[in-house]
Amino acid sequence: MPPSIRVALARGDGIGPEIVDGVMHIMDAAGVADHLESVEVEMGKSVFDKGDSRGMTDEAIRTVEECALLFKGPMETPKGGGGKSINVSLRKMYGAFANIRHFQSLPGVETVYSRADIPVDFYVVRENIEDTYGGIEHRLTPDVVECKRLISAPGSDQVHRAAFHLAQRLGIESVHCGHKANIMKMSDGMFLERFRTVARDYPDITVDDVIIDALCMNLVLRPQNYKMVVLPNLQGDIVSDLAAGLVGGLGFAPSANIGDRIAIFEAVHGTAPDIAGKGLANPTSLLLSGLMMLRHLGLLKSAAIIENALLATLESGVHTGDFGSKDVPSVGTMEYAKAIASNLGKVPGTRQAVHVPDSEAIDYTPSERPRTNELIRTFHQMTSTHVGCDIYIEDIMGPQELAENLQRISAHSPFELTMISNRGTQVWPTGSAYTECVDYYRVRFELRDKSRASQLGQSASIALLSTIGERFAITDFQPLRNYDGKPGYSLAQGQ
Ligand code: NAI
DSSP: OOOSEEEEEEOOSTTHHHHHHHHHHHHHHTTGGGTEEEEEOOBSHHHHHTTOTTSBOHHHHHHHHHHOEEEEOOOOOOSSSSOOOHHHHHHHHTTOOEEEEEEEOOTTOOOHHHHTTOOOEEEEEEEOSSBGGGOOEEEEETTEEEEOOBOOHHHHHHHHHHHHHHHHHHTOOEEEEEEOTTTSTTHHHHHHHHHHHHHTTOTTSEEEEEEHHHHHHHHHHOGGGOSEEEEOHHHHHHHHHHHHHHTTSGGGOEEEEEOSSOEEEEESSOOOTTTTTTTOOOOHHHHHHHHHHHHHHTOHHHHHHHHHHHHHHHHTTOOOTTSSOTTSOOOOHHHHHHHHHHTTTOOOSSSOOOOOOSSOOOOOOOOOOOSSOOOOOSOSSOOEEEEEEEEEEEOOSOHHHHHHHHHHHTTTSSEEEEEEEETTEEEESSOOTTOOOOSEEEEEEEESSGGGTTTOOHHHHHHHHHHHHTTSEEEEEEEEEEETTEESSOOOBTO
16 A cells, blocks of 8 residues: 655755654654655755745645645754744744644663653643744834734634643643743733633643743753643743753754644754764654654554664663763764664663554544635634824933923823833833933823723824824834723833
8 A cells, every 4th residue: 555644854954864864764664654655845055045035945835735744854044144944934834833842851861860860751832933933023213123022812722722632642631831921911911811711621631830930940940840831932942942951952852843734843953064964963853753743643653663662772872972871982873773773673671661552543634725824813702992002202302301292292182191111111100210211212192081982993093193203203103902891001110
């Protein structure tokens, strides 16, 4: 029977082709090719070098969409110029909203924790699309630059559901949400609120939340207390690397990017230009990512056999140059891969073997290509009313003088000046002379007559914006709205 599943394979740059060869050698030896056909696609440096700033050919994009699966080696991101990180572009373009990484102590990989006999075994599920990773940045004034941080309810729902679904599948009993909702009450607050809401659909799983800074400390002090942590994008990015450090580095941290339609499996380390082409690279991270892919497809038997062989090999002391005992000579990438292939069928002796099911349980059908962009929504029925606006202006006058000017200009508007803040701290009507200011103010206007909230639309505040724009340099405009009667905007520090 021909293989039933096609996977797009991008060999990557630097050490990419070497570690891909190593991993494919092991997979072929395990008979994975009976179920999986790999279709090579061109992505990375060679495409950037031809002047294509996407770093991937049209054919590669088409093939990934057809297969709905991509297995990839690391790729070089051009420094400077227009070329963006392919890894980030792929996740966003294909809606691979959940980045799943598994961190576990491995035999033969010595760490502070393995020496102290503290087992590390937990998952980080990171939101992959939103947050500051939209890269929406502007220079607002000569002195101030902004990066927009977007957190959406449906985007949060997707990643939380993916985390709970995975926890359920793996029998994980507790899931934590990491956040900074004590400071970013609305954005991280939304992420946390959606976590609690989605959790109600998974009553068998214990949930808790933890502030990100405490989480970092706890992970270092007591990693065994966590089984799965779900996080917003930037915080998840940082915690993922912290977690990789607990298990011996990025060379042992597999990664899956899962969406509703397309899934991408990759090593998290880079192209290691310092050792590229020398046959020295460690393929373990890519192999573990490949095992995540096999499990995603239901190839549970092959995944278990390969994982047991990997563990048995590591126990035997075989290692590449980046880890392992200095008393045992290291081997190259392919020799390491061949050692694992020769151990297929063996099980580890120092820890529990992974259960090998009697047969594969293939459960995979690539989803159909959507005809257009899908709109994802969480809140369909919410009512919003316009209650004012925050206008951001570039100026170097002091808060009191600024307020007097603005009050004069807005005297006939339905909105009155209620607050001026600088870098988020209120400096008018009250504030401290010790608060240093930069050339970028937020000035808040709210309805003089609150009972008119349902009558006035945004055009009244746009008219005010236009009037203020005649006198001041505007850098940004933010309508203030209440949602179902609750303010959809934060207060300034000190307000
Ligand atoms: P890197 O991960 O490539 O290298 C950091 C250090 O770790 C180097 O000393 C390297 O030799 C070592 N190392 C990494 N992977 C290894 C492996 N499998 N076996 C043995 N040693 C390994 O990070 P760096 O130097 O910051 O980035 C190099 C390039 O990789 C850049 O162009 C960057 O954009 C790209 N990159 C790509 C990623 C991806 O495709 N997922 C992720 C991170 C970086």
